[in-house]
Amino acid sequence: MKCSQEGLALIKKFEGCRLESYRCSANVLTIGYGHTGGVLETDVITQDVADELLKEDIAKFEKYVSDNVVPELKQYQFDALVAWTFNLGVGNLRSSTMLKKLNEYGDYDSVPSEMKRWNKAGGKTLDGLIRRRKADGLLFENKEWHEV
Numbered sequence: 001m002k003c004s005q006e007g008l009a010l011i012k013k014f015e016g017c018r019l020e021s022y023r024c025s026a027n028v029l030t031i032g033y034g035h036t037g038g039v040l041e042t043d044v045i046t047q048d049v050a051d052e053l054l055k056e057d058i059a060k061f062e063k064y065v066s067d068n069v070v071p072e073l074k075q076y077q078f079d080a081l082v083a084w085t086f087n088l089g090v091g092n093l094r095s096s097t098m099l100k101k102l103n104e105y106g107d108y109d110s111v112p113s114e115m116k117r118w119n120k121a122g123g124k125t126l127d128g129l130i131r132r133r134k135a136d137g138l139l140f141e142n143k144e145w146h147e148v
Contacts, residue, residue: 001066002062014131015034026122068090069081071108074142084118113137115140116130116137
């Protein structure tokens with residue numbers, strides 16, 4: 001399964017695109033649309049490079065979701081899980097109660113509320129993460145998320 005344009009739109013909305021490296025709210029060096037691998041403090045990229053990095057990163061996160069989620073997913077559910085994992089990382093996906101409930105019990109209904117629990121960075125609850133988790137949950141339910 002591949003992330004659809006809807007999933008990419010959610011990621012792009014909440015990541016934003018910065019062509020100069022910066023430290024995100026978790027104090028990780030980041031560039032482009034949330035790319036963190038091998039970023040240096042002095043890095044500057046073009047929009048084309050940012051788009052390519054996003055494409056490469058999304059492919060990794062699609063695989064993480066496909067490899068770790070057991071039950072069948074609808075496209076919008078897959079997209080929401082890719083977006084959530086893109087932001088939080090595969091380690092958090094693997095250790096989450098959300099994944100356990102989904103895999104062991106087929107509990108799709110609890111996914112949006114479990115997603116919303118992940119609203120902290122650097123130990124602080126952030127309004128942007130509250131909105132992002134709400135959008136992730138709405139997308140998982142195939143509901144309108146764009147105005148969040």
